[in-house]
Amino acid sequence: MVHKIKMGFMFIVTCLGFLAPVHQARLHSTTISDLSFRNMKFAMNLYKQISNYHDKNIFFSPLSISTSFAALLMASDGDTYKEILKGLNLEQLERADKPELIPTLFQLLHENITQNGSLELDQSMALFMRQQFEVEKLFKDQLQTFFEADIKSVDFADTKGSISFINEFIKNKTRDKVTEMISTLDAETHLMLINTIFFQGTWxxxxxxxxxxxxxxxxxxxxxxxxxxxxxxxxxxxxxxxxxxxxxxxxxxxxxxxxxxxxxxxxxxxxxxxxxxxxxxxxxxxxxxxxxxxxxxxxKFKMEESYSLQNILPGMGMNSIFSNAANLTKLTKKEGLKVSEVLHKAVIEVDEIGxxxxxxxxxxxxxxxxxxxxxxxxxxxxxxxxxxxxxxxxxxxxxxxxxx
The missing domain is CATH 2.30.39.10 (Alpha-1-antitrypsin, domain 1)
Known part of the structure; x- marks a missing residue:
């Protein structure tokens, strides 16, 4: 039986960010397990928030969502940083003297899970930036170091072209399983972070x-x-x-x-x-x-579920990131930036043929x-x-x- 899971995850951010420092020495596996446990707590909390909205089918990837918010965490400062840290249940992993600890843990966790390629679990992250929009070089370097992220320039004023370009990127990354990720786009968007995850398993x-x-x-x-x-x-x-x-x-x-x-x-x-x-x-x-x-x-069943997380995450204490009070100063020196939309889409197919x-x-x-x-x-x-x-x-x- 093959279980095909693909999921796309999108950040429309009037600005979006991510810190990432130099890859430090390998961390003890128990620390990776600790991250897994905290990610699980985040998953259960998020599930309860989603289930409060309806009594229908639910399907999402907590790993993809938390990985993407780790990017936002590293881009933020002040109250925004504290809210994301708490919402992700990562407060006890924070080390003021080791700002690279959390992104490094996410990187090592991914390496541990994929077992150097033997497990088919493809995660990808991409940052779509408005043309001529200045992002801190350190931010871009760190994004690529820890998440091997693609950084692409987009003319968001051309909304139709941007929607087509981004949807095609997601479609390719999820092997045609996540399509039409976005249907509308604000022409004033500055940055968008997309995270996708693809899993295909054989029983x-x-x-x-x-x-x-x-x-x-x-x-x-x-x-x-x-x-x-x-x-x-x-x-x-x-x-x-x-x-x-x-x-x-x-x-x-x-x-x-x-x-x-x-x-x-x-x-x-x-x-x-x-x-x-x-x-x-x-x-x-x-x-x-x-x-x-x-x-x-x-x-046998198939599910395709989409969530506008900007409507859900404030219930977990993440408020300022979506408001004019957002502090994303580690991403750019430009002021007045916030995350305007966070979309998560997950697709799964369970059958007996593998x-x-x-x-x-x-x-x-x-x-x-x-x-x-x-x-x-x-x-x-x-x-x-x-x-x-x-x-x-x-x-x-x-x-x-x-x-x-």
């Missing part, structure tokens, strides 16, 4: 397409939809969170990445489980997983020892994470798998 144990058949999915007590339900019987890592009223299943991809599915028990409202999702809970699920024989029934699925043989089914079933036929949550660092790459909530 270690692919689902056999011959076993996929339509089955009911219960959105709630009154709404039922038919979905293509995949099937696989094997030994899986599983745990039962009795206090939360939910079960957890791990579906590993190749190259050290896994999807964790959190399925509320039958009769348990997903909103109750929703409130219990925390970073510490997530880590406890991973630790408590044990191998057991299961029949897994899981729907690069190795066609060559895989079905596991023989033993007629005895009847396995337990794990049937994902009601709203559920999922998390895609890098196992070595516990870094949360993507997270989502599926209320209706037929809604793309």
């Amino acid at each position: 270690q144990k692919p689902f056999n397409p011959n076993f996929t058949q339509n089955a009911p999915f219960y959105i709630d007590n009154y709404n039922i939809v038919q979905v293509p339900m995949m099937f696989l019987e094997d030994k899986f890592y599983f745990m039962n969170d009795v206090p939360l009223g939910a079960k957890v299943l791990k579906l590993p991809y190749q190259e050290g990445v896994s999807m964790l599915i959190l399925l509320p028990n039958a009769g348990v409202d997903y909103t109750v489980v929703d409130d219990g999702i925390t970073s510490r809970k997530f880590l406890s699920w991973i630790k408590m997983l044990h191998k057991t024989k299961l029949e897994v029934h899981m729907p 690069t190795t699925a066609a060559a895989a043989t079905a596991i023989g089914i033993t007629p005895y020892s009847l396995p337990r079933t794990f049937t994902v036929n009601r709203p559920f949550f999922f998390f895609i994470y890098h196992e070595a660092t516990n870094c949360l790459l993507f997270m989502g909530r599926v209320i209706d798998p037929t809604k793309n």
Whole structure:
């Protein structure tokens, strides 16, 4: 089964910034784990902010968003800097004598996750600047040093041409999975930061397409939809969170990445489980997983979700960056700059067909020892994470798998 995730992330900033210092000596891996944990806390906080807006499907990449805001963090100063630092849950990682620490950690985390190219997780960042707009050379150098960012000159006055140019960049970076990232653009825009992330994973144990058949999915007590339900019987890592009223299943991809599915028990409202999702809970699920024989029934689904984060992040204390009080003096000496728009778009496809699925043989089914079933036929949550660092790459909530 291939799981294709692509996501584009965009900053329209009347100015946008990023500090980056010289790459220092390698940091201890526990510090990278600490960054992963804090990024996970940021993810859970952001998820709760998004879920407050609606009861629909949710999907986003906390790693992509936090990486982009690390750029803003390094461009900012004063209250703006403090608000972003707090919003990202990175206050305890800040070292006044080591301004390069946080961007270096993000760089090392990315290197650790991609394992020097063996894992297909492509992140990219680009800074689109208004022509003749002066950005501090140090800022540009640091952006390229830590994030290998592209810096491009754009005539924002030509809104139609700029929209086409930027959308084409995102489309190429996400292998045609994120298209039409932006549809409108303010001609007064000075700087825009785009961050994209692309993940394609192949299940270690692919689902056999011959076993996929339509089955009911219960959105709630009154709404039922038919979905293509995949099937696989094997030994899986599983745990039962009795206090939360939910079960957890791990579906590993190749190259050290896994999807964790959190399925509320039958009769348990997903909103109750929703409130219990925390970073510490997530880590406890991973630790408590044990191998057991299961029949897994899981729907195929596709999701494409977009968020205007400038409407969401103020709820996490990030206010001044979007107002006239924004302090982005580490980016440029020009005054009166703020972030006017932050768009995040994520796309995911989960199915049974992968690069190795066609060559895989079905596991023989033993007629005895009847396995337990794990049937994902009601709203559920999922998390895609890098196992070595516990870094949360993507997270989502599926209320209706037929809604793309």
